[in-house]
Amino acid sequence: MASIGPFLFPSIGFDAVIFDCDGTLVDSMPAHFDAWCEALALYGAHGVFKEDVFFAMGGRPTKDIVVELNDKYDLMLDPAKVAMAKREAFLKRLNMVTLIEEVAEFAEGLRGKMPLAIATGGSRMVIEKTLKIVGVSDWFDEVVTADDVVDGKPAPDIFLKAAKLLGVDPAKCLALEDAPAGILAAQRAGMQVVAIPCPLVSSGC
Secondary structure, eight states: OEEOSSOOOOOSSOSEEEEOOBTTTEEOHHHHHHHHHHHHHHTTOTTOSOHHHHHHTTTSOHHHHHHHHHHHHTOOOOHHHHHHHHHHHHHTTGGGOEEOHHHHHHHHHHTTTSOEEEEOSSOHHHHHHHHHHTTOTTSOSEEEOGGGOSSOTTSSHHHHHHHHHHTOOGGGEEEEEOSHHHHHHHHHTTOEEEEOOOOOOOOOO
16 A cells, blocks of 8 residues: 555556545545534534544544444434435535645546546535536546445455456456455455545534
8 A cells, every 4th residue: 555645646557446435535524523523413413523523433424424423323314314414504505615636636647548447435516516616527437426426435345346347357457445454355455556645624523
């Protein structure tokens, strides 16, 4: 796994690149954290999702996170209802989302030169809106979301499906990820991984 401080990307050794979206290609984590806070407060769980826990669980499907929060804090939150509320809260904050410039420049420089894909733990509707608002919807040959696989990150399924759709051996794919679950998923898929630094947000839940 290669870690990038000043965003140094390898230039050889891969035939396709697969990007995580939130926290990797786009700076959306503050908006996601605020959305989680709003959704959990709506269901009487204000303050249970701390920043460090939020980032540690990054990349995982929303419903899976709710299940874990239930177990951790002895709650009885409805995963589907909280996920819906969190999605709606995030969509209200889409104007907060921006591209991560260095990663976007890397992706744009590869357009037309090799297959590119998105592999994300987000839902298809939210990810498509996110890509559209930052103007990169047409950059990627394939977009694989949590809606397209049975097991989300840290299982390798999303990355394996993206490689299959691109027609590239997973071992010849470079994956860019920021979250521990996503990094582990890409490693389990047998891909070379570049870890994108993930700064903490400053707002509180």
